Amino acid sequence: MQQPPFLPEETLSRVLRLAKFDGMGALVLGGLFALTAAAGRHVPFTVIGLLAAGAGAVELHGEALLRQGEPRGMKWLIASQPFMFLVILTYCGLRLWLIEVPPVPEWLKAIVATSAAQAGLTLEGYMLMVNRLTALMVAVVALGFQGGMALYYWRRRKPVEQALAEGHNPEE
DSSP: OOOOOOOHHHHHHHHHHHHHHHHHHHHHHHHHHHHHHHHHHHHHHHHHHHHHHHHHHHHHHHHHHHHHHTHHHHHHHHHHHHHHHHHHHHHHHHHTTOOOOOOHHHHHHHHHHHHHHHHOOOHHHHHHHHHHHHHHHHHHHHHHHHHHHHHHHHHHHHHHHHHHHTTTTTTT
């Protein structure tokens, strides 16, 4: 038996909780990423971190608008997701373009060398392949996550608007 849909006020409450959690996560992680990159004097990655923090701030702005009873907050929540996806894709592109093959620690060198030999690659070629695969995986996961979040917010527009129109106070 299928469960009935949530009441509009419950949907509003869930959207607000998720938006606050996701927005704060993006803001904090983006800020930490920016600080770490700035400490290493990596300007492009510092900008990426700041943009990621900005995407979190956009989501938090949408959440704040909803708490104030403004239905247009949903547009901000939805828009924050493709923005974050573009930031992540830019990060992946920079990671591929500005690749610096890090030195392999001595304790790991034998394992990596064995894996490289099995793949028929040099140690540097193997590390480049790992970098490409990692960037691809990050992009695919970001597409799934940010796309899923945008879809989640998109599908909850009507119940949230209804809850706000009925005068449900999200602050309660």
